[in-house]
Amino acid sequence: MNSLLHRGRLAGFGIVLALALLPLLPVNEFWITQMNFVGIATLVVLGLVLLTGVAGLTSFGQAAFVGIGAYATGYLCVVLHLSPWLGLLAGLAVTVLFAAALGLLTLNLSGHFLPLGTIAWGVSLYFVFGNTEALGKYDGLVGLPPISLGSIALDSGRSFYYFLWAVVLLSAFALSNLLDSRTGRALRALKDGTAMPEAMGINTFRYKLIAFLVAALLASLAGWLQAHYQRTVDPSVSSLRASIGYLFMAVIGGVSLIGGAFAGAATTQILDDRLQVWLPRLTGSEGHYEVIVFGILLVLLLQRASQGLFGMLGAWAAPQARAVQPIALHRGERIPSAGPLLRVRGLSKRFAGLLAVDGVDFDVQAGEIVGLIGPNGAGKSTTFNLITGVLPPSAGSVTFNGQPVTGWSARAIAHAGLARSFQHVRMVPEMSVLENVALGAHRRGGAGVLAAVLGLDRKEESGLLSEAAAQLARVGLAGQMHEPAGNLSLGSQRLLEIARALCTNPTLLLLDEPAAGLRHAEKLALAEVLRELRAQGIAILLVEHDMDLVMNVTNRIVVMEFGRLLLTGTPREVQASPAVRAAYLGTEIEGVS
Ligand code: ADP
Ligand code: MG
Numbered sequence: 001m002n003s004l005l006h007r008g009r010l011a012g013f014g015i016v017l018a019l020a021l022l023p024l025l026p027v028n029e030f031w032i033t034q035m036n037f038v039g040i041a042t043l044v045v046l047g048l049v050l051l052t053g054v055a056g057l058t059s060f061g062q063a064a065f066v067g068i069g070a071y072a073t074g075y076l077c078v079v080l081h082l083s084p085w086l087g088l089l090a091g092l093a094v095t096v097l098f099a100a101a102l103g104l105l106t107l108n109l110s111g112h113f114l115p116l117g118t119i120a121w122g123v124s125l126y127f128v129f130g131n132t133e134a135l136g137k138y139d140g141l142v143g144l145p146p147i148s149l150g151s152i153a154l155d156s157g158r159s160f161y162y163f164l165w166a167v168v169l170l171s172a173f174a175l176s177n178l179l180d181s182r183t184g185r186a187l188r189a190l191k192d193g194t195a196m197p198e199a200m201g202i203n204t205f206r207y208k209l210i211a212f213l214v215a216a217l218l219a220s221l222a223g224w225l226q227a228h229y230q231r232t233v234d235p236s237v238s239s240l241r242a243s244i245g246y247l248f249m250a251v252i253g254g255v256s257l258i259g260g261a262f263a264g265a266a267t268t269q270i271l272d273d274r275l276q277v278w279l280p281r282l283t284g285s286e287g288h289y290e291v292i293v294f295g296i297l298l299v300l301l302l303q304r305a306s307q308g309l310f311g312m313l314g315a316w317a318a319p320q321a322r323a324v325q326p327i328a329l330h331r332g333e334r335i336p337s338a339g340p341l342l343r344v345r346g347l348s349k350r351f352a353g354l355l356a357v358d359g360v361d362f363d364v365q366a367g368e369i370v371g372l373i374g375p376n377g378a379g380k381s382t383t384f385n386l387i388t389g390v391l392p393p394s395a396g397s398v399t400f401n402g403q404p405v406t407g408w409s410a411r412a413i414a415h416a417g418l419a420r421s422f423q424h425v426r427m428v429p430e431m432s433v434l435e436n437v438a439l440g441a442h443r444r445g446g447a448g449v450l451a452a453v454l455g456l457d458r459k460e461e462s463g464l465l466s467e468a469a470a471q472l473a474r475v476g477l478a479g480q481m482h483e484p485a486g487n488l489s490l491g492s493q494r495l496l497e498i499a500r501a502l503c504t505n506p507t508l509l510l511l512d513e514p515a516a517g518l519r520h521a522e523k524l525a526l527a528e529v530l531r532e533l534r535a536q537g538i539a540i541l542l543v544e545h546d547m548d549l550v551m552n553v554t555n556r557i558v559v560m561e562f563g564r565l566l567l568t569g570t571p572r573e574v575q576a577s578p579a580v581r582a583a584y585l586g587t588e589i590e591g592v593s
Helices: 002-024 029-054 062-079 084-106 113-131 157-179 182-188 195-199 204-230 240-253 258-283 290-304 380-387 410-416 433-444 449-453 458-474 490-503 520-535 547-553 571-576 578-583
Strands: 342-351 354-364 369-373 395-400 418-420 508-512 539-543 556-561 564-569
Touching: 002 029, 002 157, 029 062, 029 157, 029 182, 029 204, 029 240, 029 258, 062 084, 062 113, 062 204, 062 240, 084 113, 084 204, 113 240, 157 182, 157 204, 157 258, 157 449, 182 204, 182 433, 182 449, 182 458, 195 204, 195 410, 195 433, 240 258, 240 290, 258 290, 342 380, 354 380, 354 395, 369 380, 369 547, 380 508, 380 539, 410 418, 418 490, 433 458, 433 490, 458 490, 458 520, 490 508, 490 520, 520 539, 520 547, 539 547, 547 571, 556 571, 556 578, 564 571, 564 578
Parallel strands: 354 564, 369 539, 369 556, 418 508, 508 539
Antiparallel strands: 342 354, 342 395, 556 564
């Protein structure tokens, strides 16, 4: 691990040194220009790494924000004769307003509607710029001043180069800090739907909006730089072609890797230029053949290396595991109320014509394990979803710790101290086991984007990670905390889910078929963990098919059939009940004999 860290730092240092020396070498001005365009594009692509690669939101409209940044400063400098720095502020401000409005309208669109929406606003902004008199219509604005730092005007390719690359490297550093934080984990958890992060108490819409705003701001910053570098702005900055170009760079380089933004922008920019020179010579005719080459390259990469060029570097590009300092996390006191911890009364759910859950009543007392069993289709999962706030009930009530929580969102219920696992494991496979589990501790921290970017969240971050490490130790997974979660066996993945749920500091754990698909030894380990948790005072509601497990670990069992409560009793009473035998008739039940 140390030699890896060493190599990674060495590589980073080498890149910075090469970038710093390039303009001092007797290289042709042409290459300085090329590298300046690479730097500007890298900024936009860094935003796409966050938005598309990390958060899983595809945008075909990033060039629109480049256009906003470029036109804002163009208008202020050329028409109002103000300073480029005011132009930058205006551009960023307009970008925030525009992106927030667009985000609120489009980020909850599902499936392909978001990419379509991004195309729509991208195209319309292009025509707005092209048809606005004050912005010079399709000719755009000319005669922008260079950016000045005090008395130094960045009016040469080389002076601009230094400023630009300082901005790009700082942005990449800030983004890397952001990804390696509480906010970053929440962003990375967005890719596979919202159910899991919401169940951990994470407001997923808020994080989608954050990814969208940060990506838009990076694009707007790129627009400002480009406008003052080229000294002109025209509508082509925000064309759909430009947007697709940025997305292309992200995919070629490695869409979920920060290094991929650099690799993608550099490869595309330089290859594009070279191909435009070489291909006409090869084919003997003019024509945009480079498009074909890029298309083939894209297909090859997607087939052979979906992590792009930078991903091919493998271990060189691998993120570093940071040592976890043990810092105890503040444990919000959960004040137990008198009476049962969970009280379910008359709970019902109607799906169209089907009454899936029909007037179910039961309690879970503090510190006991209650099994919820019944034949397939009995309504167990639906009951589970009604209690955890995934579905609103049609009738009835759920009271948790003396508080009525009927109809609360999954997020609010998680925050109240009721944590859950998923029947089909939900996790971020590329993220380490430790980071996955730390998602559960999200609401126990408060550091935001700015603290993360500036590295001011380190103490809190240590607290969250050491809480995750402690919960992993509790379920017996401490030895694997730095592995990618996707490498774990199914049994260990289910334990990961339990550790993650424990990080929310719950008093009641709801587990949906935690033993499904486990090997015998894994089931025994799971049973042991459940008993230990009970001994430590955590109540568990266990929806489970495996009768051996249910009979062995539960204090009481609730049996459902056709949506209704069939029987509540101890494992012994349930085993002896003729009604339960009848309900299960034809479906072999192990353990009932
Ligand atoms: P169990 O988990 O006990 O196997 P479920 O709660 O999944 O049972 O399902 C109970 C009944 O409700 C089944 O008949 C199922 O087909 C139906 N059902 C579950 N979810 C939905 C839904 N979203 N829409 C319509 N019917 C559903
Ligand atoms: Mg089910």
